Amino acid sequence: MTKAITDSNNSVQKVAIVGASGYAGAELVGLLSKHSHAEISHLVVSENSDSEGKLFSELHGRFQGVCDLALEAFSQDWFDKCAANLDVVFFATPHDFSADWAQAFLDAGVKVFDLSGGFRLKDASDYPKYYGFEHADTNALAKAIYGLAEWEADNIANTNLVAVPGCYPTASLLCLKPITTNNLHVENSLVVVNGISGVSGAGRNASLATNFNEVSLKPYNILQHRHQPEISQESNVSVIFNPHLAPYKRGLLSTVTLQLKIGVTSAQVDQAFQDAYANTPLVRIVKKWPEIGNVAYTPFADVHWQYDEEKHVVVVSCAIDNVLKGASSQAMQCFNLSLGLPSEYSLINS
Numbered sequence: 409m410t411k412a413i414t415d416s417n418n419s420v421q422k423v424a425i426v427g428a429s430g431y432a433g434a435e436l437v438g439l440l441s442k443h444s445h446a447e448i449s450h451l452v453v454s455e456n457s458d459s460e461g462k463l464f465s466e467l468h469g470r471f472q473g474v475c476d477l478a479l480e481a482f483s484q485d486w487f488d489k490c491a492a493n494l495d496v497v498f499f500a501t502p503h504d505f506s507a508d509w510a511q512a513f514l515d516a517g518v519k520v521f522d523l524s525g526g527f528r529l530k531d532a533s534d535y536p537k538y539y540g541f542e543h544a545d546t547n548a549l550a551k552a553i554y555g556l557a558e559w560e561a562d563n564i565a566n567t568n569l570v571a572v573p574g575c576y577p578t579a580s581l582l583c584l585k586p587i588t589t590n591n592l593h594v595e596n597s598l599v600v601v602n603g604i605s606g607v608s609g610a611g612r613n614a615s616l617a618t619n620f621n622e623v624s625l626k627p628y629n630i631l632q633h634r635h636q637p638e639i640s641q642e643s644n645v646s647v648i649f650n651p652h653l654a655p656y657k658r659g660l661l662s663t664v665t666l667q668l669k670i671g672v673t674s675a676q677v678d679q680a681f682q683d684a685y686a687n688t689p690l691v692r693i694v695k696k697w698p699e700i701g702n703v704a705y706t707p708f709a710d711v712h713w714q715y716d717e718e719k720h721v722v723v724v725s726c727a728i729d730n731v732l733k734g735a736s737s738q739a740m741q742c743f744n745l746s747l748g749l750p751s752e753y754s755l756i757n758s
């Protein structure tokens with residue numbers, strides 16, 4: 409049963425979205441436009457963007473009449489003029505932009521919700537290896553809170569810097585954490601995570617590799633994807649991560665396989681998932697294997713598992729919309745938690 413959504417908070421936050429011309433930023437603009445505690449002050453793109461000066465709704469036609477603000481170009485001047493009047497900024501930008509600019513917004517008293525990977529990894533030395541740049545701000549990195557909404561609600565509510573999880577990590581961790589936080593798995597055993605994503609996961613800028621005519625179904629970035637250390641860090645197990653790209657627009661599915669300790673029963677496994685998700689309206693325990701078609705364009709995550717008690721193997725699968733639960737709607741959940749609202753506020757029944 410879904411819990412009632414309470415709203416005793418009267419504050420209205422002035423927000424800016426940097427990266428509003430992109431896929432994740434655009435979804436966020438749509439969600440924030442109907443949020444009763446948000447007033448969109450600025451929509452921002454890069455300094456030399458082709459989109460500067462265009463109306464947001466000109467670029468993303470389905471938001472005509474929903475948000476018709478003009479896109480502004482980010483620069484030091486923009487920051488000096490606008491940051492002090494903001495309460496909140498969302499970065500839906502490249503990872504290095506977030507790493508470079510978060511502290512400046514924090515110093516100006518602005519809460520930061522970063523949808524990129526700029527603040528997700530605790531070990532700064534992973535940034536050159538997995539992201540291709542030295543992290544500019546290891547102090548802020550150490551303070552950032554990982555924004556997996558169903559698992560980190562209290563920490564998210566008490567920070568000014570949220571690292572919103574990656575899309576594959578969101579689905580993978582929702583599968584893994586009920587098992588690993590209860591220590592049901594065999595320590596140091598092989599944990600395999602297979603992920604599959606539609607092409608919107610690669611962002612809006614055209615590239616041959618993500619051109620619809622070029623994409624069939626194939627693994628990519630095997631044994632080197634930047635989400636491997638993120639999933640391992642947040643599940644506390646070292647995982648093998650196998651991402652796949654498929655020819656559809658929206659949605660992502662992650663299926664994980666773990667070896668459980670001898671003696672672990674089906675009842676224990678079921679209980680671990682019930683304890684985690686019985687009261688989380690946006691994570692649905694479903695009775696059949698999850699389908700992308702049931703979650704695409706929604707903020708829901710659908711989770712299902714099967715345990716073989718004789719082989720001690722559990723397989724868990726989770727489907728999400730990569731741009732929503734994998735990015736923008738999870739950022740909204742974090743924003744809600746920071747305001748003391750239920751994380752699903754304005755995301756369901758609205």
Ligand SMILES: NC(=O)C1=CN([C@@H]2O[C@H](COP(=O)(O)OP(=O)(O)OC[C@H]3O[C@@H](n4cnc5c(N)ncnc54)[C@H](OP(=O)(O)O)[C@@H]3O)[C@@H](O)[C@H]2O)C=CC1
Nearest residue numbers: 427428429430431432453454457500501524609611612735
């Ligand atoms: N797509 C997805 O499924 C997911 C994306 N994310 C993350 O969200 C972020 C955005 O992703 P996505 O929307 O897909 O990417 P897009 O490529 O679609 O959009 C990127 C946005 O960032 C803006 N931008 C680029 N450089 C700068 C800069 N230097 N200063 C200010 N703005 C800049 C672009 O504006 P313009 O080009 O007009 O200048 C554009 O609005 C990324 O970090 C991504 O990893 C996270 C989870 C899932």
Ligand SMILES: CC(=O)N[C@@H](CCC(=O)OP(=O)(O)O)C(=O)O
Nearest residue numbers: 524525574575576605606609610
């Ligand atoms: C299909 C595709 O290319 N997906 C992207 C991941 C999505 C994304 O934008 O990454 P974050 O979740 O880390 O922000 C990739 O594999 O790099």
